[in-house]
Amino acid sequence: xxxxxxxxxxxxxxxxxxRVRDPRLTSRVGVLLGLSLGTCFVTGLISHWAQLxxxxxxxxxxxxxxxxVSQGVHVASGTAAVPLLLVKLWSVYPRLFRRxxxxxxxxxxxxxxxxxxxxxxxxxxxxxxxxxxxxxHWYPWPFSFRRTHYAVAxxxxxxxxxxxxxxxxxIRSSLAKGIAEPEGSDGQDLVEPGAAEAGVSRRSLLRATQxxxxxxxxxxxxxxxxxxxxxxxxxxxxxxxxxxxxINKTAVAAGVIGLxxxxxYRLEVSxxxxxxxxxxxxxxxxKQRSDSLPIACVExxxxxxxxxxxxxxxxxxxxxxxxxxxxxxxxxxxxxxFRTTTLPANFAWDPRTLLALDLAGAPLSLDHGYxxxxxxxxxxxxxxxKWVARLEVSPP
Numbered sequence: 001x002x003x004x005x006x007x008x009x010x011x012x013x014x015x016x017x018x019r020v021r022d023p024r025l026t027s028r029v030g031v032l033l034g035l036s037l038g039t040c041f042v043t044g045l046i047s048h049w050a051q052l053x054x055x056x057x058x059x060x061x062x063x064x065x066x067x068x069v070s071q072g073v074h075v076a077s078g079t080a081a082v083p084l085l086l087v088k089l090w091s092v093y094p095r096l097f098r099r100x101x102x103x104x105x106x107x108x109x110x111x112x113x114x115x116x117x118x119x120x121x122x123x124x125x126x127x128x129x130x131x132x133x134x135x136x137h138w139y140p141w142p143f144s145f146r147r148t149h150y151a152v153a154x155x156x157x158x159x160x161x162x163x164x165x166x167x168x169x170x171i172r173s174s175l176a177k178g179i180a181e182p183e184g185s186d187g188q189d190l191v192e193p194g195a196a197e198a199g200v201s202r203r204s205l206l207r208a209t210q211x212x213x214x215x216x217x218x219x220x221x222x223x224x225x226x227x228x229x230x231x232x233x234x235x236x237x238x239x240x241x242x243x244x245x246x247i248n249k250t251a252v253a254a255g256v257i258g259l260x261x262x263x264x265y266r267l268e269v270s271x272x273x274x275x276x277x278x279x280x281x282x283x284x285x286x287k288q289r290s291d292s293l294p295i296a297c298v299e300x301x302x303x304x305x306x307x308x309x310x311x312x313x314x315x316x317x318x319x320x321x322x323x324x325x326x327x328x329x330x331x332x333x334x335x336x337x338f339r340t341t342t343l344p345a346n347f348a349w350d351p352r353t354l355l356a357l358d359l360a361g362a363p364l365s366l367d368h369g370y371x372x373x374x375x376x377x378x379x380x381x382x383x384x385x386k387w388v389a390r391l392e393v394s395p396p
Contacts, residue, residue, distance in 0.1 A: 025202045026091040027174035029209055033088050034160065036081040036213075037124070040131075041157050043074035047298060048150050050380050053342035054326060061350045064377035068296035071380070072224030075300030076217050078131045083212035085124055087205070113166070120163050123156035135220070135299050136236050137248065144337075146298075179203050223301035237301035242368055243360035245295055245305045248381070251366040259332045260387045265371050267355075271319045271393040278315075280371045283357060286310045286318075291352050297381035307375045308358035313349045321393045323349050329374055330390040341383045343376065345396065352377045355388065 050059050050067055060066065096114070127149065134145055164171070180203050200208075222232025222239075229239050237246045251257055266277040289311050296302035316325070327348045333339040347353055353376040357364060364370040369386030376384065 020200060020202050020205055021091050021094060022202055023170055023174040024177050024179045025206060026088065027171045028179060028206055029084055029088045029091065030171065031175070032210070032213070033081055033084040034164065036077045036084060037156065037160060039077040040074055040081065040127075041153055043070045043077065044150070044153055046070045047074060047380065048146070050378075051146065051298075051383065054344055058344055058346045059378070061347055061352070061377050061379075064352065065294055065296075066378045067380060068224070068294045068302040071296055071298060072221065072300055072302060075131070075135055075224070076221050078128060079135075079216050079220050080213040081124075082128055082132070083209060083216060085128065087209045089121065116159060116162060116166075119155065120159035123152050123159060126152055127156055137299055179206060220300075223299075224296075226303075235301075236299070237303075239303055241303075242365040243305050243362065245303045245359065245368065246301060247367045248297060248299075249367075249386075251370075251387070254331075254333045254336065254387065256332045256334075256387045257366075259389075260366060260370055267372065267388060268390040269315065269319050269393070270390065271321050271325075276319050280357075283310050283315075283355065283372060287314055288357075289351070289354065290358075291354065293352065293354075293375055293377055295375070295381045295384060302381075305359050305375075306361065307354055307356040308361070309354040309356040309372065309375075311351055312343075312353045312355055312374075312376075313351055315355060315391075316348060316393065319393070322395075324396045325393045326396065328392040328394060329385045329388060330392070331385050332387040332389045338382045338385070341374075341385050343374070343383075347376045347379060350377060 047067075047070065049055060049057075052059070098110075130141075130145060130149055133139065134149075139145060180201065216234075218228060219232055219234040221235070222229035223235040223237040226239060229235065239246060241247050251260060266279055267283065269276050269278070287310070288308060290306060290308040292304055292306050294302050294304045312327070316327070321327075324345055325348070326345045327343040329341050329343055331339045343353075353374070355372045356369070356375045357372050359365075359368055364373065369388070372388050373386040374384050374388060
């Protein structure tokens with residue numbers, strides 16, 4: 001009979017006898033994981049910059065598709081990191097059972113190293129798990145996703161750089177060897193030559209890991225790349241919706257039924273202490289412009305629409321605003337974190353920025369922001385305010 005003590009006994013590193021667990025595999029998967037996380041981090045910084053209300057360095061308005069590409073790459077690189085992280089953790093977890101070095105200093109080094117690894121692993125899991133939940137538009141937590149995701153990203157990249165610095169000699173040595181070479185006698189292999197010959201090889205596992213990462217990307221990236229939508233079976237957004245643009249939040253969810261479709265709707269514009277108002281008919285009587293601009297959201301999905309409406313610069317000029325003024329945009333939504341957004345001057349006066357009234361040649365649907373919404377080039381979708389109620393013009 002097996003005793004309970006046998007189940008509770010902590011295994012030793014030598015008990016893990018798979019020849020696949022090897023620094024050569026770990027280093028190669030680690031390089032791919034580092035590239036994925038590094039790309040995700042840089043594109044995440046771009047997204048954070050784009051969402052700042054009035055950054056000291058203005059976010060550019062061109063190219064109009066810039067945010068669409070950067071956020072698509074952000075989500076794709078984060079998705080690719082998931083299978084890479086799983087294989088990386090599988091390849092190294094026996095080292096958690098390595099006995100600490102003798103003496104107080106040796107034990108302290110072991111504890112410090114494992115704490116740094118714990119920070120790295122926990123930050124990576126948190127970022128990838130919350131990132132995937134964000135892609136699915138699911139927020140089961142009480143904290144702000146954007147602020148928390150941004151803060152933990154710095155912890156992750158810092159822990160990653162420290163981890164690479166500590167293990168750089170091993171990484172360089174492992175990458176210099178062929179992954180299919182037999183185990184040597186440098187003391188870094190977990191098993192002796194010839195052990196566990198049956199089963200998957202290191203080369204096969206590396207290829208399978210690369211394939212899994214590629215499949216994960218293809219299965220989701222269709223929400224950004226229209227040509228891959230038929231292959232992206234896991235993409236949360238199909239591209240279907242009024243005018244070919246998906247809908248994140250409906251008018252019912254936003255609580256604007258009875259407000260947005262009210263026959264007495266008026267758009268208020270506040271400038272220099274005075275308020276002017278415009279009916280939908282007034283807006284349609286102004287000079288109109290149409291342009292093909294993408295809606296690109298932080299969840300990674302994007303779509304290009306043919307928008308028509310009043311250039312915001314035309315409306316601002318008509319009320320006496322100056323080209324240095326920025327604009328605060330208020331939605332009819334009674335609540336929500338993005339019911340009020342700030343449009344910097346370079347966006348407000350860009351000729352492509354519209355108070356859109358139409359999409360694909362037809363009036364906006366209620367779910368797309370009827371009677372008018374903001375559409376600006378190279379701007380995150382959460383800041384493309386729908387159901388616009390009021391514009392407040394402010395000096396720099």
